[in-house]
Every structure is written in structure tokens, then in C-alpha cells.
Amino acid sequence: xxxxxxxxxxxxxxxxxxxxxxxxxxxxxxxxxxxxxxxxxxxxxxxxxxxxxxxxxxxxxxxxxxxxxxxxxxxxxxxxxxxxxxxxxxxxxxxxxxxxxxxxxxxxxxxxxxxxxxxxxxxxxxxxxxxxxxxxxxxxxxxxxxxxxxx
Amino acid sequence: xxxxxxxxxxxxxxxxxxxxxxxxxxxxxxxxxxxxxxxxxxxxxxxxxxxxxxxxxxxxxxxxxxxxxxxxxxxxxxxxxxxxxxxxxxxxxxxxxxxxxxxxxxxxxxxxxxxxxxxxxxxxxxxxxxxxxxxxxxxxxxxxxxxxxxx
DNA sequence: TATTTATTGAGAATACTTTTTAATAACTCC
DNA sequence: GGAGTTATTAAAAAGTATTCTCAATAAATA
Numbered sequence: 526x527x528x529x530x531x532x533x534x535x536x537x538x539x540x541x542x543x544x545x546x547x548x549x550x551x552x553x554x555x556x557x558x559x560x561x562x563x564x565x566x567x568x569x570x571x572x573x574x575x576x577x578x579x580x581x582x583x584x585x586x587x588x589x590x591x592x593x594x595x596x597x598x599x600x601x602x603x604x605x606x607x608x609x610x611x612x613x614x615x616x617x618x619x620x621x622x623x624x625x626x627x628x629x630x631x632x633x634x635x636x637x638x639x640x641x642x643x644x645x646x647x648x649x650x651x652x653x654x655x656x657x658x659x660x661x662x663x664x665x666x667x668x669x670x671x672x673x674x675x676x
Numbered sequence: 677x678x679x680x681x682x683x684x685x686x687x688x689x690x691x692x693x694x695x696x697x698x699x700x701x702x703x704x705x706x707x708x709x710x711x712x713x714x715x716x717x718x719x720x721x722x723x724x725x726x727x728x729x730x731x732x733x734x735x736x737x738x739x740x741x742x743x744x745x746x747x748x749x750x751x752x753x754x755x756x757x758x759x760x761x762x763x764x765x766x767x768x769x770x771x772x773x774x775x776x777x778x779x780x781x782x783x784x785x786x787x788x789x790x791x792x793x794x795x796x797x798x799x800x801x802x803x804x805x806x807x808x809x810x811x812x813x814x815x816x817x818x819x820x821x822x823x824x825x826x827x
Numbered sequence: 828t829a830t831t832t833a834t835t836g837a838g839a840a841t842a843c844t845t846t847t848t849a850a851t852a853a854c855t856c857c
Numbered sequence: 858g859g860a861g862t863t864a865t866t867a868a869a870a871a872g873t874a875t876t877c878t879c880a881a882t883a884a885a886t887a
Contacts, residue, residue: 539884539885542832542833542885543833543834544832544833544834544883544884544885545884545885546833546834546835546883546884548834548835549834566874567874567875568874580836581835581836582835582836582837583836583837583875584835584836584837584838584875584876584877585834585835585836587874587875587876588834588835588876591875591876594778594814595778595779597814600814601814603754607843607844607845607873607874608873608874608875609874609875624798624799624802624804626804627745627746627807628746633802635798637794637798639790639794640791640794640811643788643790643791643811644811644813647775647786647788647813648775648813648815651775651784651817652817652818653775653777653813653815653816653817653818654815654816654821655813655814655815656778656814656815656816657813657814657815658811658812658813658814659811659812659814660791660794660795660809660810660811660812661809661810661811661812662795662798662799662804662806662808662809663745663748663751663752663806663807663808663809663810664799664804664805664806664807665804665805665807666802666803666804667802667803667804670805690853690854693854693863693864694864694865695852695853695854695863695864695865696853696854697852697853697864697865697866699865699866700865717843718843718844719843731867732866732867733866733867733868734844734867734868735844735845735846735866735867735868735869736865736866736867738843738844738845739845739865739866742844758842758843758874758875758876759842759843759844760843
């Protein structure tokens with residue numbers, strides 16, 4: 526949960542016998558420049574790249590997203606849609622969580638230092654190396670509470 | 677996040693114009709009788725039912741799981757595998773969270789009253805009706821930290 | 828600079844989940 | 858309790874997200 530630059534990413538990859546590529550650098554940059562609170566699906570990222578004139582294949586995108594999530598660079602979000610979303614994994618004090626309406630998928634971000642503390646304390650206690658910690662709240666938003674429940 | 681019985685489930689369904697069915701009752705029972713800490717995928721549930729001699733189709737299973745998750749009866753868990761898992765949504769003090777190794781998917785359960793409090797306070801503040809609140813910690817377990825990182 | 832081999836792109840393949848449809852059966856109203 | 862309405866089911870087809878395969882490419886290393 527620290528900040529990455531192209532060169533720190535390269536070092537970490539090389540340390541493990543992996544390689545830095547233009548594709549990985551581009552994808553990292555996109556997530557770093559994303560407006561706060563935005564997150565992309567694989568498809569979103571693909572389209573975003575196309576608009577920039579960058580041509581990175583979908584397979585590479587899926588591979589890179591998974592790789593970066595496993596490195597702790599990106600967070601993999603489950604926002605109630607049928608695909609995952611990704612966002613940059615920012616450290617304290619930018620770290621945040623999500624409140625999701627299970628009916629309309631409307632999502633609200635919120636912060637909580639205590640949750641972050643509990644996350645790091647828990648992983649430490651078990652000897653785990655912390656990558657990300659997200660509190661996901663599933664609930665029904667005010668609008669959907671009023672609606673005549675359509676499933 | 678309260679306990680359900682066949683009849684309380686029926687009332688809640690009927691209130692919304694839906695129906696109680698033997699399939700829904702059976703599935704509720706299975707989750708209620710599941711040993712603590714166990715969770716099932718759609719496929720797992722299907723096999724479980726087959727072994728019991730119950731024949732419920734996969735489509736019904738998928739429909740029922742989603743329905744019960746949206747009602748707050750079940751929790752939908754994302755445990756790093758390529759499919760969702762479900763478990764009964766137990767209230768305090770049985771409510772718990774998950775610490776997951778992003779490499780081998782080994783999962784540890786842990787409890788935290790404060791997280792539950794933060795969850796209910798946050799949803800209340802936004803006017804949301806709370807269904808479930810899960811802290812998911814992504815990390816690398818001790819064994820995988822030692823292993824020569826295979827992706 | 829040559830060598831090794833991780834990575835890429837393209838498309839095929841897989842896996843999970845949803846949809847469609849006709850038949851069934853739960854609920855409601857009389 | 859019975860008839861009518863319509864939510865629900867099973868089965869199969871369809872859809873969608875994601876992973877895999879493989880030959881070509883290009884990082885890293887020596």
C-alpha cells in the first residue's frame with residue numbers, strides 16, 4: 526500500500542525475475558492519473574486506451590490487472606456488477622471503503638482509519654503481508670427502499 | 677442481519693408479492709445447518725443437494741442465491757476464486773470477516789465488533805438499510821511469502 | 828551484442844451466470 | 858376449499874467475463 530513510480534515498479538518486477546514493459550507502464554500511469562473515486566473495469570481500461578491511441582490487447586489488460594492486484598498496486602473491487610473494477614491502491618490517508626446499494630449498485634466512498642488499523646493488525650498477527658483491506662457494506666439506498674421492490 | 681426461519685422467510689417473501697417454495701426452504705436449511713466457517717459456491721450447493729437426493733436446478737440455485745443475498749439472508753463472498761461463495765449472514769456476535777492470501781487463496785476468519793459498528797454507523801448516516809458488512813483483507817500468507825513467487 | 832525467456836496479441840476455449848420458454852404450483856380472492 | 862392469477866421452476870440455450878494457447882517479440886542478463 527505504498528506509491529509506485531515507473532522505476533519502482535520496474536525494480537520490484539525485476540527483483541522477481543519479471544520484466545517492465547511499455548504496456549505495464551502505460552496502465553500504471555492511467556490508474557495514477559484517474560480522478561479520485563474512479564475505477565475501471567478491464568473493458569473500461571481497454572476503451573480508455575483505445576481513445577488515447579494506445580493499442581494494448583485485452584489479454585494483456587487482464588493479465589496486468591491481476592498482476593498488479595497481486596502486487597498490491599491495484600485494488601480489485603466487487604461493486605455488484607458482473608465484472609471486477611480496479612483502482613489504484615492508495616495508502617493512508619487516501620485509503621477508503623465502499624458502501625454499495627445491492628439493488629441499483631449506487632456506490633458511496635467513505636474513509637475509516639480504524640478499519641485500516643484493524644486490517645494491518647489482523648494480518649500482522651497472522652503473519653500475513655498486507656496488500657489491501659476493504660470494508661464493503663452491502664445495503665439498500667434510500668431511493669431503492671422507497672421503490673416497490675423489483676427483486 | 678437477523679436469523680431467519682422458514683416461516684419468517686415466507687412472510688418476508690409474501691409481503692413483497694413473492695412466494696415461498698420448497699426449493700427456497702431447502703436451500704435456507706442447508707445454509708443454516710452448514711458447519712461454522714463453511715461457505716458454498718453455486719456448484720457446491722448443487723452437488724450438496726444432489727447427494728441429499730434433492731434435485732434443484734442450477735438456474736434455481738443461482739436465482740435463489742442472488743435473491744437471498746439481496747434480502748440479507750446470505751452473504752456473497754469473493755474469496756479469490758473465479759466464482760462467488762455464499763454463507764449464512766449471522767448477526768453479532770457470530771458475524772465475522774475474512775483474511776485471504778492472494779496467492780494460494782487460503783482464508784482465515786476473524787471477528788471485529790468495531791468493524792460491524794462502523795458498518796452500521798456508516799450506512800445509517802447515509803440513510804442506507806444495512807444488509808451485510810464485510811472487511812476483506814488481501815495479503816500474502818507466510819508460506820507464500822517464502823515461496824519463490826510464481827506470479 | 829547475443830542469448831534467454833518473460834511478455835505480448837489474437838483468437839480459441841473455458842467457466843460462470845443469466846435468459847428463455849413452457850409447465851408447474853403458490854398465493855389470493857371469492 | 859376451489860378457481861384464477863402469476864411467480865417460480867427445470868432444461869437448455871445464450872451470453873459474458875476471463876483465461877489459455879501459441880507463435881512472435883522484446884526485456885533483461887551476461
